[in-house]
Amino acid sequence: MPATRIRLQTGADTTLAQGIAAVQREMKLPGAFPPEVEAAAAQAAAQPRLPALDRTDVPLVTIDPPGSMDLDQAMHLERQGGGYRVYYAIADVAAFVASGDAVDAEAHRRGETLYGADSRILLHPQSLSEGAASLLPEQLRPALLWTIDLDAGGEIAAIDVRRARVRSRARLDYAGVQQQLDAGTADPLWSLLREVGELRQRREQARGGISLALPEQEISVADGQWRLEYRVNRPVEDWNAQISLLTGMAAAQLMVKGKVGLLRTLPPPDPAAIARLKLTAQVLGIAWPAAQSYPDFIRALDPSKDAHVAMLTACTTVLRGAGYVAFDGALPAQPLQSALAAEYAHATAPLRRLVDRYVGEVCVALCANQPVPDWARAALPALPELMAEADRRAHQYERQVIDLVEAVLLAPRVGETFQGAIVEANGAEHGRGNGNGNGAAAHSGVVMLRDPAIEARVGSAAPLPLGQEVTVRLAAADPLRRLVRFELVG
Incomplete structure (x- = not known):
């Protein structure tokens, strides 16, 4: 079944690293980039196509796990009348990669970055994904700058996205920002993020949607003993996730209105999956009232409790069947992402997921009342199958790593x-x-x-x-x- 991502803490021995290397060999996963791809990426990194629009005046910042270098998103929020304005800058991979070039062809072969414990198999060479295309602080960068206005209730009132030059002011991490929020010393931006994030969470609940934020599993080794611990999401992580979800929904709105694009869809849950969840809750001793919907049940779980973590993990079974659907003219018969109870698109992680580059390109064209570029439009029909294969490979890799971790942890027992x-x-x-x-x-x-x-x-x-x-x-x-x-x- 789907599982939470595992992060290997410093100090663990080499058993997992050797096992992960074996998984990569068996699955014949790509390793180092071919020399011609590295060379093309280095050349592109030295010659980015910077847009004319200068929005370096927007005081953007990034917030990610500590040490992250592949920074897809930078954010700024401000009050706008009785509502809010959200600026969300997304790394513009197309400013470096041209359709059909060596980097693009390799990205199509890979589909997405693969994660397993602390191992990564990148979608793009580091010179781009952790260098010239990453929204690193105090660096001039090309970006797709989303401007999303919200009303006082947190509902979308206006959407715009266009290419712009941006400069992030700082690279921040969740732990540091949460500590400042708890101490009352945080920049006003983060109080505004909390306000908007909580509004969007209430909008989600009113729609009947649910964001399933699983705790991260961390493995450590001390005195020869393996330990598996869960790290619960900090509130700032959940509020930040709402901004990414907001942008994905805004992208979907643009594409549905324009009748061209690529949606991330999920069918309604199978009743048998819900019945199985109720049985699992019974086993774990967690009350599930007969009248309570599964989104409300999931929302009530406490990720600080071990049994509830297991329940949250089991709840991922209702998310099976997610996929992509491309359309050009007629809208999809089933356009919804049922867990979110909304139309949705992947648009905010182009350094790590191929499809996001195309979604961004379509949305920029639609906002400018321009035709979608031929290279992007021509690629849309093949992307759902390509991304389905990439997702399958990513899930298989994750499952193999989880199996390895469980075997290592249980071997002495x-x-x-x-x-x-x-x-x-x-x-x-x-x-x-x-x-x-x-x-x-x-x-x-x-x-x-x-x-x-x-x-x-x-x-x-x-x-x-x-x-x-x-x-x-x-x-x-x-x-x-x-x-x-x-x-x-x-």
């Missing part, structure tokens, strides 16, 4: 028993045997463990008792094969 409950039962798998060599039909499913609070595969010679409390034994945990296997006891 082979033979131990754990308490949990069966939350999925798939029936018998005829002809495969039950792992004991007797050829009997095996039943497989998923067990939700209480401690550690994870989901894992479980097998049994007998039918698995869906929803019932069970005891399982850890039969195998092999980091080399990234294998974790439990067996039903009794």
Whole structure:
């Protein structure tokens, strides 16, 4: 199932690094960029196409995890009459990359940056993604500058996006800004971000939408003992995420009105997925009133509690089926991103995701009442399949890394028993045997463990008792094969 991103803390040994390298080899993932791509990127970095419009007067800043260098977005907010004005500058990759050039062709092969623990496989060479195209502080940069006006209730009142020269004033991190907010010493910008972020959260709730912000898993090693800890999102991270979501919704509005573009869609959740979530909540001892909708249930979870973290992770199953849909003329039959209860597009991370460059290009043209450039329009039909393959590869890579991490963490506990409950039962798998060599039909499913609070595969010679409390034994945990296997006891 989908899982939270894992970050490897300094001090961990080399076991995970070696395992991740093996995953990359097995999946035949791209490594270093070809020399011709690096050379083309270096040349482009030295000769950016700077737009005529100068908006270096806007006091933009970036806020990201500590040490981030691939800075896609810079932000400024101000009051506008009785409402608000949001400036959101997005790195302009097209100012460096031309359709069909070596960097563009390689980006189409990769699709998106891949993450696994602290490993990254970049979409663009570092000279661009962490250098000339990144919105680093005190650097003149080409950008797509979004200007979004909101009314007093946080609803979109006006949208504009155009190419501009910008300069970020500072590179900030979430922990530092949150600490200043808590101490009452933060710049007024961050109080305004809180105001706008909370307004947008209320708008989301009124629509019936939900932003599923999972805690980040951090692995550390101390005295030879592996520890898996959860870091809960700081409030400023959630408010900042609302600005990115706002921009994606603004992009979708422009494209739907212009009847050309590329949306990020998600069908309504399968009732069976909701039923499974309710069973998982029961297993974890979390009350889910019959009249409570799943967005309201998710919103009520407390990510500081281990059981609620497991529940949040399980809730990602309702997000399955997300994809992209291109259109030119007729609108898509199903244009919504159902979790957000709105039309939405990926528009704010072009350094890390290919599709965002095209969405930005379409929106700039629509705002200028100009035709979408031929190179961008011609690429739209192929992008959904290309990005679907990139997403599949990213999810597979993440899953392989998660399997590796779980195997490393559980390896010292082979033979131990754990308490949990069966939350999925798939029936018998005829002809495969039950792992004991007797050829009997095996039943497989998923067990939700209480401690550690994870989901894992479980097998049994007998039918698995869906929803019932069970005891399982850890039969195998092999980091080399990234294998974790439990067996039903009794």
